[in-house]
Amino acid sequence: MKGLTQFIVDIRNTHDQQEEKKRINVEVNNIQLKFNSGLNDYQRRKYISKIVYIYLLGYDHLIEFGTKECLQLLMNNKVPEKQLGYLYLSVMIQNKGDNEQYVNEIFGLTFNQLKNDLNNKNEDINTIAIQFISNNLILDYKFQQGSPNSNDFIELIETLYSMVISPVNSILIKKKAIVGLKNLILMYPQILDDNNWIPRLLNLIDNNQDLSIILNSTKLIEILITLKPNYIYSIIPSITKNLNDLIIENTCPKEFYYYLIPSPWLIIKLFKLLEHCFLLSNNQLMIDDANLNNLRQIVAKTIQMSSKPIKGLPNRNSQNSILFQAVSIAVFLQASDEAITGAINALIDLLVTHDTNTRYLSLDVLIKLIGRSNNSSSSNNSSNLIYSNLKTILGLLNDRDISIKRKTLDLIYIITNEENYQNIINKLIDYYPQCDIQLKSELSIKIAVLSENFAQDSNWYVNIMIKLISIPTTNEILNNEIWERICQILINNHDLHKSTTKLIISKLAKLIKGGEAISNNLIKLSSFIIGEFGPLVKEDYSPASQFNLLFECYSKVNLISRSMILSSFMKMLVNYPDEDFVPNIVDLFELELYSLDLEIQTRANEYLKLFTTNNLHLHKPLPPFESTENHLLSRIGNVDKIVSGFVNKKKIQQSKSTDDDPFGDEAVPEETYPLSPNWYNGYVRMLNFNAGIFFENQLVKITYKITRDGFNLSYKFTIINNSYKVSKNNLTNFKVLDLKSLTNSVNPSYLMNIHSLPEQLITDKSTLEMSVKIRSVVEIEEPTIISLTFNVGGSFNQLNLKIPINLIKTLSPTGLKMDEFKNRWMQINQLLPNNTGEHIINTNTSIRYNSSNIIRLLQRLGFSIVYENTEGILILGAGIIQCQNSKYGCLVSVKSSQDIGKQFEIIIKCTGGGVSQIIASTIDEIFQSGF
Amino acid sequence: MSIKFLILISRQGKVRLTKWYTTTTQKTKSKITKDLTTLILSRRAKMCNIVEYQDMKIIYRRYASLFFVIGIDNDDNELMGLEIIHRYVEQMDKAYGKVSELDIIFGFEKAYYVLDELLLDGKVQESSKKEVLKRVLNQDDLEGSEEFDVLIN
Known part of the structure; x- marks a missing residue:
C-alpha cells in the first residue's frame, strides 16, 4: 500500500514532536473526510491501516x-x-479493555461475525477469529450471568470447546482454540459447573499426535485444576509420562528439537505444571510410588545431565533452565538429604561461572530450595x-551486576538462622558502606528485620541498630522506617531505656569530638531518645551536656532533623525548667520564628507559646506503641514471593462464590458426580465379600480383592x-480422574493411599492398588467415589463408582464363651445409657435363608459364632472392631421372627456410642439385597 | 511462561515494535517503555540479561542494533524467555531472509505475523520452526493473491 508507506516515511522524516503531531492531525482529518464519502475495499484497508498505525504511535485520544x-x-x-479488521479491534480492545461498557459494546457488535468466522469452512478465517479471542479477550473482569451479552458469550465458549475436542479439526485449529478457550473460561468460570467438560479437557495432556497440543494445554489445565483441585491427582501420571519421554528417553518428534534438546519449552511447562500441583495441594499431594520414583529419576537425570558440558549458548541455556526448574520441584518429591545436598553443591559450583545469567539463576534456585523446604x-x-560457602556468596556482593547483588542479598537473608545471625549481620554491616546506592535501603531493611527476628539479647540488638543507622547515607528519607522501628521497640521495653540512652549519648559525643559526619537518621533517633529518656541518665550525663550535644548538631543537620531537635528541646524545658540553658532554647525558638521552613516555624512558634503562657504541663509522656505490625516487613523485597510461588487461587476463584465462606477453602461446594448405572451391585458385593466383580459393562470389567489386616485394608482392583x-480395541488414556473420599477432611476417619495406578493403555488387563487405614469410626455417609475415564475407539467414557469404606471390614472374630457373652450383653446397656450401645432392626428378605446361610455370612463378615440353635433361628456372634484410635467390642444376635427364614430381628450391641447403628445398617443393607 | 509484552528498541532508544499481552492503558505503556529504554540502554554488555522491574522480570537480548525486550512473571523461567527471543529472531531471519532493523520498520506486519504464530496469549504456542514458517509463507501467498486482485480490478 503506497499511501501507508508514504505516511510512515513522512512521520519518520519529521524532526520533532510538534511536526509529527501536525502531520498526524492532517492525516486524521483526511481519513475522517474520506470515511464520510464512499470508499472502495482498497481505500478502506488503507485508511484503517493508517488509523492502526497512528494508534500504535500513541495518539489514541485522536481516534x-x-x-x-x-x-x-x-x-x-x-x-x-478480515485480518485487518481484527487487528483494528484488537488494538482498540488492548487500549480500552478496562472499560467494561466499551468491551460489551464491541462484543455485541462483532459477536455474530465472530461466530460466523469460527464456523467458516476456510481454516485461515477460523484461525484469525480464534487468534483474536486468544490474544485479546483476556480481561480482568468476569462475565456475569444475565448481562446483556451473556447468552452469546456462553455460545462462544461452547463453540470453542467443541473445536478443541472435535476429532476432525486440524491440529492448527485445535491448539489455537485451546488458548482461546482458556481465556474465556477465566472470564466465566461458572461454565465448568454447568458442564462436565473437565475430564475431556484434561485428556489434552495425553495427546500423542502433536506436542504443540500439549504445549498449549498446560496453561488451560493449570487453570482447571486451580478451579477444581480434586482433579490434580489424575493428571500426575500424564505429566510424568510426558516428562519421562522427554528427559529419560530424551526424544521427541524431530521438528520439536531446539538445537540438541527435545522441546525445552514443553519440559519447562510440564515442570511448572507439576510445581503448581504441589503448591496447590499444600504439599499434601498423593502420588503413587511408581510415579513418584519416576519423577525422582527425572530430577536426578536432569541434575546429572547438567554436569556434562554441552556446546553452544542455546543448548547451555536450555539445559540450565531445565535444571533450575527441576531443582525447584525437587523439594516436593521428598527427595533424600543426599539428593538435596547434591543439588545444592551443583548450584554453588555454578555461582562462580563466567556466565552472568547462570550465576543469577543459580542464586534464584538456591533461594527457592531453602524457602520451600517444608520442615x-x-x-x-x-x-x-x-x-x-558464605565466602563465595559474599564475593558475589561485589559482582559487577546489581541484579546479582540483589539476589545475593535475598539468599543471605533466607539462609540466616539462629546459629549464624550474628556473623551474617556483622558481615552485612561491614558491606553496607560500599554497597550500591540503589541497594542501600533494601540492605538496611534486611539487616533491621534480621536483627529483630533473631536477636536474643536486646542490648546486642540496640547496638547493631545504632551501628546501622550511624552509617551516613545519601538517601536517608527512604530509611525512616528503621529508626522509627527502633523507637517503637524502645518505648515498649523499659529495661532498654537507660542503657540505650547512655549508648547513644556516648556515640554522639564521640562523633562530634572526632569531627566526623553524622547521619541524619542518627540525629533523629538521638533527639527522640534524649528528649524522652534523657532524665534517666542525668547522673552520668548532666542535662547541660545533653543539651550541648544536640545544640551542636543543630546547625549541621537537615530541616526535618532540626524540627525533631526542637521537639526534644521543648521536652527539656519541661524536664529541667531551672537549668542554665533554658534561655538558649528560648532564644532558638524566637530565632526560628523567622525560619523559611513551615514545619520549623510552626514548631518554634507553638513551643514558644507553651513556654511563655506557662502551659508546659500540656506535654504528656508517650503512650506505649500498640500496633504489632512491623512495617519493615512490607519493604523486605520479593523473597516471600519467590518462596510462595505463583499460586494465586483467589484471583481465579473470585467470581465463584460470593457468599462468605466460614471454612475457607475446605468448604468449596463439593461436586457430586452422578454415579454410573449398575454401581449398586458391586457396592453391596463389596460390603459382603472380600473378592468379586466390582463393575462390568460391554467395555470393561473391574474385579476386586480386599485383604484385611486389622485397621489396614488393602484393595486390589483388576481392570479387564x-x-x-x-x-x-484397546482402552486408551485410562485415568483415575478422582478418588474422592467423602470423609471429613479436617479429621478424616480414614486415610487412603494409592500404591499403583493402572496402565494408561490397557490391552488385556491392568491393576490398581490402594490401601486404606481406618482411623476412627467411619459413618455410613463417608464412602469413597472413584472416577475413571478412558477412551475406547473414538468414544470417551467415564465411570463413577462408589467404594464402600466400611467399619465392618475391620471386624475380626473373638472367641467368647456363652456366659461371657451374656455378661457383656448386659454390661453394654449399663455402660451406654439410653440404648446408644444397641440397635435393633427388623428386616424382610426376598429369599428364605436357613441358619447355616446366616452363619456363613456372619463368619465372612468377621464374627465368631458363640451360639446357634437350628430350629427356629437364633444365632449369636461376637467380634472386635479395630480402628487405629480405638477398639470396640461388637455383639450380634440374629433371630428369625414370625415368618421363619424371611423375617429377622437383628440386634447389634457395641461398646462405642453410635457404632452399633452403623454396623446394623450395613448388615441390614446386606440382608435386603440378598447374599 | 507468560510474556506480558515484547518491545523492540533500537540502540538510539526508538521503539520499533511492541506487542502487549495484557490490557494496559496507553499511559502505563509509555511509562514502562520509557523506563525500560533508559534502564536497558544504560546497561553494559557483559551484564546479565535479566533485570527486575516493578513486579516482573525483564529479559532482554541484543541483536545487532536492536534490543529485544520481554517482560515476564516473576516466577517464570528466565533462560527460556531468552531462548524465545532467540527463536523469534531465527524465525524472522528465515521469514525476511537476513532480517535487519529496516526490514522490521517497513515490513512490520510480517514481524507481527511471525510473532503471532510463535506466541499466543503470551505463551509459546508453536516451538517447531517449520510449522511457523509454513504459516508465514501461507500468509504471504494470501497477501500476494490480494495484490493480484487489486491489479485486475
Whole structure:
C-alpha cells in the first residue's frame, strides 16, 4: 500500500514532536473526510491501516471513529480484509479493555461475525477469529450471568470447546482454540459447573499426535485444576509420562528439537505444571510410588545431565533452565538429604561461572530450595550447607551486576538462622558502606528485620541498630522506617531505656569530638531518645551536656532533623525548667520564628507559646506503641514471593462464590458426580465379600480383592478390557480422574493411599492398588467415589463408582464363651445409657435363608459364632472392631421372627456410642439385597 | 511462561515494535517503555540479561542494533524467555531472509505475523520452526493473491 508507506516515511522524516503531531492531525482529518464519502475495499484497508498505525504511535485520544468501517472489513470474506479488521479491534480492545461498557459494546457488535468466522469452512478465517479471542479477550473482569451479552458469550465458549475436542479439526485449529478457550473460561468460570467438560479437557495432556497440543494445554489445565483441585491427582501420571519421554528417553518428534534438546519449552511447562500441583495441594499431594520414583529419576537425570558440558549458548541455556526448574520441584518429591545436598553443591559450583545469567539463576534456585523446604530441620541443613560457602556468596556482593547483588542479598537473608545471625549481620554491616546506592535501603531493611527476628539479647540488638543507622547515607528519607522501628521497640521495653540512652549519648559525643559526619537518621533517633529518656541518665550525663550535644548538631543537620531537635528541646524545658540553658532554647525558638521552613516555624512558634503562657504541663509522656505490625516487613523485597510461588487461587476463584465462606477453602461446594448405572451391585458385593466383580459393562470389567489386616485394608482392583474380545480395541488414556473420599477432611476417619495406578493403555488387563487405614469410626455417609475415564475407539467414557469404606471390614472374630457373652450383653446397656450401645432392626428378605446361610455370612463378615440353635433361628456372634484410635467390642444376635427364614430381628450391641447403628445398617443393607 | 509484552528498541532508544499481552492503558505503556529504554540502554554488555522491574522480570537480548525486550512473571523461567527471543529472531531471519532493523520498520506486519504464530496469549504456542514458517509463507501467498486482485480490478 503506497499511501501507508508514504505516511510512515513522512512521520519518520519529521524532526520533532510538534511536526509529527501536525502531520498526524492532517492525516486524521483526511481519513475522517474520506470515511464520510464512499470508499472502495482498497481505500478502506488503507485508511484503517493508517488509523492502526497512528494508534500504535500513541495518539489514541485522536481516534474515536472507524468501528463502522472495521465491521465492513470483517464482513468481507477475504482473509487480509478480515485480518485487518481484527487487528483494528484488537488494538482498540488492548487500549480500552478496562472499560467494561466499551468491551460489551464491541462484543455485541462483532459477536455474530465472530461466530460466523469460527464456523467458516476456510481454516485461515477460523484461525484469525480464534487468534483474536486468544490474544485479546483476556480481561480482568468476569462475565456475569444475565448481562446483556451473556447468552452469546456462553455460545462462544461452547463453540470453542467443541473445536478443541472435535476429532476432525486440524491440529492448527485445535491448539489455537485451546488458548482461546482458556481465556474465556477465566472470564466465566461458572461454565465448568454447568458442564462436565473437565475430564475431556484434561485428556489434552495425553495427546500423542502433536506436542504443540500439549504445549498449549498446560496453561488451560493449570487453570482447571486451580478451579477444581480434586482433579490434580489424575493428571500426575500424564505429566510424568510426558516428562519421562522427554528427559529419560530424551526424544521427541524431530521438528520439536531446539538445537540438541527435545522441546525445552514443553519440559519447562510440564515442570511448572507439576510445581503448581504441589503448591496447590499444600504439599499434601498423593502420588503413587511408581510415579513418584519416576519423577525422582527425572530430577536426578536432569541434575546429572547438567554436569556434562554441552556446546553452544542455546543448548547451555536450555539445559540450565531445565535444571533450575527441576531443582525447584525437587523439594516436593521428598527427595533424600543426599539428593538435596547434591543439588545444592551443583548450584554453588555454578555461582562462580563466567556466565552472568547462570550465576543469577543459580542464586534464584538456591533461594527457592531453602524457602520451600517444608520442615525446618532440612531447611536448616541446607542453610548451613550454603552458609559454609558464605565466602563465595559474599564475593558475589561485589559482582559487577546489581541484579546479582540483589539476589545475593535475598539468599543471605533466607539462609540466616539462629546459629549464624550474628556473623551474617556483622558481615552485612561491614558491606553496607560500599554497597550500591540503589541497594542501600533494601540492605538496611534486611539487616533491621534480621536483627529483630533473631536477636536474643536486646542490648546486642540496640547496638547493631545504632551501628546501622550511624552509617551516613545519601538517601536517608527512604530509611525512616528503621529508626522509627527502633523507637517503637524502645518505648515498649523499659529495661532498654537507660542503657540505650547512655549508648547513644556516648556515640554522639564521640562523633562530634572526632569531627566526623553524622547521619541524619542518627540525629533523629538521638533527639527522640534524649528528649524522652534523657532524665534517666542525668547522673552520668548532666542535662547541660545533653543539651550541648544536640545544640551542636543543630546547625549541621537537615530541616526535618532540626524540627525533631526542637521537639526534644521543648521536652527539656519541661524536664529541667531551672537549668542554665533554658534561655538558649528560648532564644532558638524566637530565632526560628523567622525560619523559611513551615514545619520549623510552626514548631518554634507553638513551643514558644507553651513556654511563655506557662502551659508546659500540656506535654504528656508517650503512650506505649500498640500496633504489632512491623512495617519493615512490607519493604523486605520479593523473597516471600519467590518462596510462595505463583499460586494465586483467589484471583481465579473470585467470581465463584460470593457468599462468605466460614471454612475457607475446605468448604468449596463439593461436586457430586452422578454415579454410573449398575454401581449398586458391586457396592453391596463389596460390603459382603472380600473378592468379586466390582463393575462390568460391554467395555470393561473391574474385579476386586480386599485383604484385611486389622485397621489396614488393602484393595486390589483388576481392570479387564472387555471390548478387546469383541472389537479388538484397546482402552486408551485410562485415568483415575478422582478418588474422592467423602470423609471429613479436617479429621478424616480414614486415610487412603494409592500404591499403583493402572496402565494408561490397557490391552488385556491392568491393576490398581490402594490401601486404606481406618482411623476412627467411619459413618455410613463417608464412602469413597472413584472416577475413571478412558477412551475406547473414538468414544470417551467415564465411570463413577462408589467404594464402600466400611467399619465392618475391620471386624475380626473373638472367641467368647456363652456366659461371657451374656455378661457383656448386659454390661453394654449399663455402660451406654439410653440404648446408644444397641440397635435393633427388623428386616424382610426376598429369599428364605436357613441358619447355616446366616452363619456363613456372619463368619465372612468377621464374627465368631458363640451360639446357634437350628430350629427356629437364633444365632449369636461376637467380634472386635479395630480402628487405629480405638477398639470396640461388637455383639450380634440374629433371630428369625414370625415368618421363619424371611423375617429377622437383628440386634447389634457395641461398646462405642453410635457404632452399633452403623454396623446394623450395613448388615441390614446386606440382608435386603440378598447374599 | 507468560510474556506480558515484547518491545523492540533500537540502540538510539526508538521503539520499533511492541506487542502487549495484557490490557494496559496507553499511559502505563509509555511509562514502562520509557523506563525500560533508559534502564536497558544504560546497561553494559557483559551484564546479565535479566533485570527486575516493578513486579516482573525483564529479559532482554541484543541483536545487532536492536534490543529485544520481554517482560515476564516473576516466577517464570528466565533462560527460556531468552531462548524465545532467540527463536523469534531465527524465525524472522528465515521469514525476511537476513532480517535487519529496516526490514522490521517497513515490513512490520510480517514481524507481527511471525510473532503471532510463535506466541499466543503470551505463551509459546508453536516451538517447531517449520510449522511457523509454513504459516508465514501461507500468509504471504494470501497477501500476494490480494495484490493480484487489486491489479485486475
